[in-house]
Amino acid sequence: xxxxxxxxxNSPLIIVLNKTDLLRAEIxxxxxxxxxxxxxxxxxxxxxxxxxIAELRSVLKNALPDLENMKTRWEPGWLNVKTRLELLKRHFxxxxxxxxxxxxxxxxxxGQKDLLQWLHDLGTVTHFQGDIxxxxxxxxxxEWISEAIGKILDANPPAxxxxxxxAADLSWILSGDHxxxxxxxxxxIHLMKSFELCFDLEDNxxxxxxxxxxxxxxxxxxxxxxxxxxxxxxxYRFLPGDIIPKLxxxxxxxxxxxxxxxxxxxxxDPFNQALVETREQPPGVSIYVGGRSTTRRDFLARIRGxxxxxxxxxxxxxxxxxxxxPDQPDVSIDYRHLLTLEEKGIEQxxxxxxxxxxxxxxxxxxxxxxxxxxxxxxxALRKHITQxxxxxxxxxxxxxxxxDAAERSTLENRIRELENERDKLLRExxxxxxxxxxx
Numbered sequence: 001x002x003x004x005x006x007x008x009x010n011s012p013l014i015i016v017l018n019k020t021d022l023l024r025a026e027i028x029x030x031x032x033x034x035x036x037x038x039x040x041x042x043x044x045x046x047x048x049x050x051x052x053i054a055e056l057r058s059v060l061k062n063a064l065p066d067l068e069n070m071k072t073r074w075e076p077g078w079l080n081v082k083t084r085l086e087l088l089k090r091h092f093x094x095x096x097x098x099x100x101x102x103x104x105x106x107x108x109x110x111g112q113k114d115l116l117q118w119l120h121d122l123g124t125v126t127h128f129q130g131d132i133x134x135x136x137x138x139x140x141x142x143e144w145i146s147e148a149i150g151k152i153l154d155a156n157p158p159a160x161x162x163x164x165x166x167a168a169d170l171s172w173i174l175s176g177d178h179x180x181x182x183x184x185x186x187x188x189i190h191l192m193k194s195f196e197l198c199f200d201l202e203d204n205x206x207x208x209x210x211x212x213x214x215x216x217x218x219x220x221x222x223x224x225x226x227x228x229x230x231x232x233x234x235x236y237r238f239l240p241g242d243i244i245p246k247l248x249x250x251x252x253x254x255x256x257x258x259x260x261x262x263x264x265x266x267x268x269d270p271f272n273q274a275l276v277e278t279r280e281q282p283p284g285v286s287i288y289v290g291g292r293s294t295t296r297r298d299f300l301a302r303i304r305g306x307x308x309x310x311x312x313x314x315x316x317x318x319x320x321x322x323x324x325x326p327d328q329p330d331v332s333i334d335y336r337h338l339l340t341l342e343e344k345g346i347e348q349x350x351x352x353x354x355x356x357x358x359x360x361x362x363x364x365x366x367x368x369x370x371x372x373x374x375x376x377x378x379x380a381l382r383k384h385i386t387q388x389x390x391x392x393x394x395x396x397x398x399x400x401x402x403x404d405a406a407e408r409s410t411l412e413n414r415i416r417e418l419e420n421e422r423d424k425l426l427r428e429x430x431x432x433x434x435x436x437x438x439x
Contacts, residue, residue: 155173378433
């Protein structure tokens with residue numbers, strides 16, 4: 001439902017629960033309709049015995065008249081043009097030829113535009129009126145497009161190309177096939193771009209294109225350790241599957257060699273280098289910035305600018321910006337909250353679920369301040385252990401003087417709790433000392 005809402009907006013929805021001959025599964029219809037008011041109906045159906053098919057037809061019949069294109073009136077001559085196009089034994093025609101057919105039927109310019117949109121919606125032709133790059137070609141055989149794009153995507157590009165397609169490559173991919181004249185190569189590439197099967201490479205627009213399907217599954221070599229890096233995360237309710245290819249194409253001038261693959265890439269400038277990669281749980285993207293410590297935050301800001309651009313391409317995309325803890329990367333803090341603390345001059349805070357304070361600066365700046373993070377953490381742990389030792393000593397003194405059996409039992413439990421807490425803090429100290437040794 002989230003996917004439908006994301007891509008379909010407020011389009012009317014009809015939910016069909018199929019295979020009712022095998023199992024009649026119930027769903028929370030009332031709850032779904034409260035969350036998605038554009039649901040028009042729920043229909044139980046079975047394609048095996050036609051149960052519910054008549055009801056589905058009735059629901060569709062009632063819903064279709066409300067669609068915008070159903071209100072278009074077919075003018076005289078429209079059917080004649082449709083028939084002539086269907087009889088043509090060609091794969092595509094130009095816009096001028098279509099307009100000539102319409103002129104013979106006395107169809108005005110507005111009618112020609114409406115008819116062409118209808119023919120596209122009906123599947124008689126394939127035409128994209130809203131894209132000036134594709135406007136002048138009207139495809140009469142849809143398989144002409146699917147076969148061409150299939151050949152391109154199934155091609156085995158030279159290894160040196162590393163998922164990059166150029167317009168010149170089509171001459172060998174489609175060579176010897178007269179169905180695809182060179183005059184239509186750019187049309188096919190623009191079509192692939194419109195369906196996001198390839199993306200313009202930054203600084204090489206309309207010359208080279210990234211083909212996501214050609215991307216390797218993983219990096220050529222292991223990425224260097226980013227233990228001391230500035231870390232940042234994006235969390236999504238729904239992670240768009242093509243966000244990494246779009247970022248690769250947009251940031252291509254900054255990519256390090258061939259360090260880009262299906263789920264990540266490495267970018268750099270003269271002072272810093274960053275690893276960007278997707279994460280399954282929670283769905284999101286992690287960024288690790290290394291290099292010069294004083295410019296890491298600035299480099300991260302530049303990378304985030306590209307993310308802001310890509311996010312704007314997905315209206316309604318729900319995104320959270322988070323900063324993971326150095327010693328617990330699965331635990332993160334809201335980035336905006338950290339900025340607020342920094343602006344107010346608050347140097348330390350206690351996150352929910354933790355007992356000891358954290359320093360704000362190391363989380364926002366990373367780099368050498370990460371060493372400070374562990375130093376401050378060790379200091380806080382030692383202070384806490386000193387306090388526990390004082391409480392434990394007081395409990396032992398009370399225990400030595402106490403003669404009441406029930407009270408002595410209570411003190412014994414309290415002493416065990418203090419000792420367990422001390423052991424836990426000692427383990428955390430050992431982990432922090434080990435991490436500090438890495439710097």
